[in-house]
Amino acid sequence: MKVYREIWGFTNRSVTDILIHDKDGRNNFSFKKGAPKMTSKSVMIYFPEAKNASNLRIIQDPTSQIRGFFFTKSQFSKIERMEHANNSGIYFLFSELDEPSVYIGQSVNGIHRIKTHIREKEFWKYGILFVTDNNSFDRLSIDFLEYHFIQEFSKTEYNLENRDLRSTKPIMSIFQEATLNSFANHLEFLLEALGISLQTAIEITATIIHYFDAPAGINARLFLRDGKFILATNSVISKPAESSREWSDYGKFYSRYTNHFQRLVASGSAELINNQEAKLLKDVEFTSPSTPAALCSGHSKNGWKFWIGLKELREKEES
Template sequence: MLGEAKCLPDLPDRGVHYLLDEDHGVLSRVYAGQTTRGLVRLDAHKTKKEFWNKAIMFLDNDVNIDRDVLDSLEAKAIDYVREHGSYETDNGNTPAPRMNPYKEQRVEDLHGSILFRMRVLGYDLDRKETTPVAVNTVFHTKKNGVRATGRYNRDTGRFTVLSGSEVDLGYAVIKNQGAVAARRQLFAAQTGKVILADDVELSSPSSAAVFVLGGSQNGWIEWVNEQGQTLDYVYRSKEHMNE
C-alpha cells in the first residue's frame, strides 16, 4: 500500500515514524526514526530493513517541526522504545542531539501526543514485562515437524535453544545474520535435519526460531509452553498479567 499512500496530496515532509513487525496482532519488533522526505523515506527502509510489515508515521511541516525539534523528537522516540517497552528494537545507539532548552516542552508535548495515538492504534510502547514467570520455564516449537526447546531470559532478552533440539537446515535463513552465523559456525556444510549437541544462545526469540526453523519467523508466537501459551502471552499479555 506504500505506492498508494505516496499518491495522497499535500503530505508533510517532516516527522518521526515507527516500523513494526506485526503478525496476527502480535507486535514483536519496533524501529523508530525520522524523515525529512515524508513517505519517500520508507523506500530506503524497504531494501535495508526487511523485518517490518507496517509503518506508522507522524508528519508535519517544517514550521511546526524544525530541525532541532525533529532531531530531539527522534532521539526521545528511540530511547523510549529501548528503555520503556518490551519489544525487540532494530535501533542501535540512541542519538544525542543538542537540545534547545526553549523547545524541550514542545518535544515533550509532541512525544506524549504520539504515544497516545499509538495506544489508540493498539500499540502500547509503554508495555513492560512484569509477569512473574519461572526462570526455568521451557518453551518449545513443533512447527513443520521440527521439535525444539528453549528458555527465554527476560533480563537480557536473549533466547537459548537447548541441546537435543532439531534444526532444519533444509530451509534457508531469511535476513537474520545472527541465525546465519550460528548455523554456519555449528553445521558448516551439513544439510537436512540435525540434532543440536549443545545449548546455543541467540540474541532474541525470533533469531532462535529462525535458527531452528529457517525462513523468517516471529519467535514471540512460535515458542509456546506446555499449556500452549505463546512467549508473547506469557511475558507481554496484559490479560495474563492480571490473572
C-alpha cells in the same frame, strides 16, 4: 467510498478507553480497558478507502497540526500521493506481532525516505508516519523525537531494528525541550489510539481468569488480560543459550533476546539473579505468548505449546 470517523480516547499512562462512531451516528463500537480515572482526548480518523480500512488510515487531533499516516507495506504507494505526506516527520516500521520489532527513523521529505526501506528492510509489514500540516517539524524536532522514541521502545517488548540506538540526547534549551516533550506525549497518545502501546509494567485492575505455568524446571507464569499476554512478577527470565549464536539465522535470535533481557534489567523491570538469569519485579505485557516463552527458556519456542494449558484453552474457545 471515503469514511470519516471520530475517536474519543480517555487515557493516562496505564489505561485507555476508546469510543468510535460514524459521523452519521449509525454504528458505534466501544473498547474499554481499565478503570474510569482518566483524561479525555479527541482525535479524528479518516479512511480513504472504506473497504481497505484496516490497511490505510489517517489520524489527527482536531486541535493540532500533527497528523499520522498508517499504512501496510502493500498500501505504501497510496500514501505518497496524499497531502502533507512529504513533510518532515518521524516514522515507525513494524513487524508482525509474533516477533514484534520496530525501526524508528526521521525524514525531511516524509514518505519518500521510507521508499529506501522497501528494498533494504524486509522485516516490516506496516508503518506509521507522523508529520505536521504546516511542516513545522524542523531538524531539531525530528532528531529529538527519533531519540525519544528509540529510548521509549527500548523499554518495551519490541526489538529495535535500529543500528544506532541514539544514547546521546540532542542539545536544546529548556524551552525547546518542553515543547518537544509535549509533541512526544501527543504522538504517544496517537500511537496508543492506533493500537501501539509503549507500556511495559502494568497495574492489574481486572480479575485474572487463567494462569499458565512454564514447564517443569522453569520458574515462570503467564496470564491473560485484555487480549494481552502478561508475564507475571517474580517470573525468571534467561539470556539465550550460547548455542543459539551458531544457529542458521546468523545469531539474530541470540542478539535479539540478549538485548531484550538487558533492556528489562536496565529499565528496572527485572533484577539480576546471576550472570544468566533475572527475576521480574513487575508484570510485563506481550502481544504474543512466544516472546515470553523464549525469554524464560533461552530458546526459540512456540508459546502456545510452551505455556501449560494455553493451547488447550485456545482450542476450546475456537471449537
